[in-house]
Amino acid sequence: MKRFHEEEPAAAGGGANAADGVMLPEPAAGFTYSAADEEKRRGVRRMKALATGLLLTVALVYALAKWAQAGGAGGWAGYVAAAAEAGMVGALADWFAVTALFRRPMGLPIPHTAIIPTKKDQLGQSLGEFVGENFLSGGVVRMRLRAVGIGSRLGAWLSDPAHADRVTAELATALRGALTVLRDSDVQAVVGEAITRRADAVEIAPGIGATLEKVVADGGHHRVVDLVCVRAHDWLVTHSDSVMSAVTGGAPGWTPRFVDRKVGERVYKELLRFVTEMRDMPDHPARGAVDRFLTDFARDLQSDEDTRARVERLKSEVLGRGEVQDVIASVWSSVRAMIVAAAEDERSELRLRTRASILSLGARMTEDERLRRKVDGWLEDAAVYVVTTYRDEITALITETVAGWDAEQTSRKIEAHIGRDLQFIRINGTVVGALAGLLIYTASRLLGA
Structure with a gap:
């Protein structure tokens, strides 16, 4: 036996x-x-x-x-x-x-x-088909997730301050890690290209014209004119000799020197008087001329094809300069440093706002049934999409794994x-x-x- x-x-x-x-x-x-x-x-x-x-x-x-x-x-x-x-x-x-x-x-x-x-391979194939039909179907996944009630559980979990702190810290760590992995040169190139491409694709003259027209209509440019007049007056007072020298230097060589000085002094005094009156008189005719010029220019920016074309050519020339591209690229470095500093500082406005948003989201998900249903629907749709889209790959993994044994x-x-x-x-x-x-x-x- x-x-x-x-x-x-x-x-x-x-x-x-x-x-x-x-x-x-x-x-x-x-x-x-x-x-x-x-x-x-x-x-x-x-x-x-x-x-x-x-x-x-x-x-x-x-x-x-x-x-x-x-x-x-x-x-x-x-x-x-x-x-x-x-x-x-x-x-x-x-x-x-x-x-x-x-x-x-x-x-x-x-x-x-x-x-x-x-029959190992056939058993593996049958096992894969069984899993696909009975575990990876959209109806089964949706029913199981709905029974779990992820929305309410997630809301209760996020509404706990300790959990909100943990999520905030993890997000800050992930953000720092992502910024560390990214190469500055690559990001700067992408940012520069995006800004340049966006600027090239949009005509800026009409927008500038509309903005300028509104500023002039509201009188917002008066402060700029006041500032220019004040600075021009102060500069003339400080550099009187330079103004007179410039005037006398342009006089013909056959005129007497004392005549040149008299002319220079006269020109300087008239120029100083003009600037002073323009500074002190809000209704000075020159100010009105500035208003009319700005109004006409704003209208031309919006409707005159020649003016708009000139602005576009100027825009392209400015964007094409290396100095401007360097400035655009350097924006990323500043933004990156600012984000990293905010992510590392537990009391930064970024982390405090993130924590408050997480707590608020948790409270809303706990109290708002409509939001919970919406979150559950999103999660169910995402899970069903993944399962139905990659079901063949998942079952093939089972079949091929068993076949390789x-x-x-x-x-x-x-x-x-x-x-x-x-x-x-x-x-x-x-x-x-x-x-x-x-x-x-x-x-x-x-x-x-």
């Missing part, structure tokens, strides 16, 4: 278990056979020994009962022999069924045996996890078979009597 005991396949690989010297197989690609699995296999071997021992026991009982029956021991020997015989049949049948899952019984090429090693090691690992329960089937088959055999023998004796 020894031959009916499952033969343990030789361990592949050279690793040794430190506890008992059992050789562990080398893991296949993408497949791990751990020491815990080997410990489970030892438990399976103990259960195999128990099931096989029970089979040998009933075989011994059967032999003794038949010997006793032949020696005239009485009717009881027939009952015992029938029970032991049926127990052996049940044990052998279940041994064959359990063994056929993992290997060919006694090495014989019996059809539909060694099911797991030979070594057949022998797959069988070994599965047996390590479920083999102990399967050995109970052998034990139960022995016991149930014995009881069934006893019942049948008893019924036949009663009916035969």
Whole structure:
């Protein structure tokens, strides 16, 4: 009867278990056979020994009962022999069924045996299809997320100040990390290109004209004119000699010097008087001329094609200058430094506002059912989109992973996890078979009597 005991396949690989010297197989690609699995296999071997021992026991009982029956021991020997015989049949049948899952019984090429090693790829494909149909369907995902109630849970979690502090800190860390990873040169190039492209795509003259027209209509330019007049007056007072020198320097060479000085002084005094009157008289005619000029210029910026074309050419020339591009690119450095400093400072306005926004969002999600439903809908839609879009890739991962496993090691690992329960089937088959055999023998004796 020894031959009916499952033969343990030789361990592949050279690793040794430190506890008992059992050789562990080398893991296949993408497949791990751990020491815990080997410990489970030892438990399976103990259960195999128990099931096989029970089979040998009933075989011994059967032999003794038949010997006793032949020696005239009485009717009881027939009952015992029938029970032991049926127990052996049940044990052998279940041994064959359990063994056929993992290997060919006694090495014989019996059809539909060694099911797991030979059908591994089909089992992997079936498992992938089962997961895809029953776990990765849009209806199942949506129903499960709706039952969880993520919106209300998330709202309650965010409304806790400690959690809000944690989220704020994590966001600040992520922001600093992102800014650290980004290269300044790349970002500066992108920012410069974006600003330049945006400026090139939009005609600025009409906007400037409309703004200037409104400023003039509201009198907002008067302060600028006042400032120019004050600065011009102060400059003339401070640089009187320069003005007179400029006037006398442009006089003809044949005029007397004293005449040139008189003319220069006269020009200077008239210029100073003009600027002073313009500074002190809000209704000075020159101010009115400035108003009319600005009004006409604002109108030309909006409607005159030649003026608008000139402004566009000037804009392109200014944007094309290297100094302007350097200024645009340097904006990123300033913004980056400002954001990093704000993210690192726990009391910065950025972090305080972020924390307040998180707390406010949590409170709203807790109290506002409409917002909760909206958040739940967003999450459900996102999850369903991911699942339905990438379902084939997910199931293919299962199928391809199982297909990449070594057949022998797959069988070994599965047996390590479920083999102990399967050995109970052998034990139960022995016991149930014995009881069934006893019942049948008893019924036949009663009916035969």
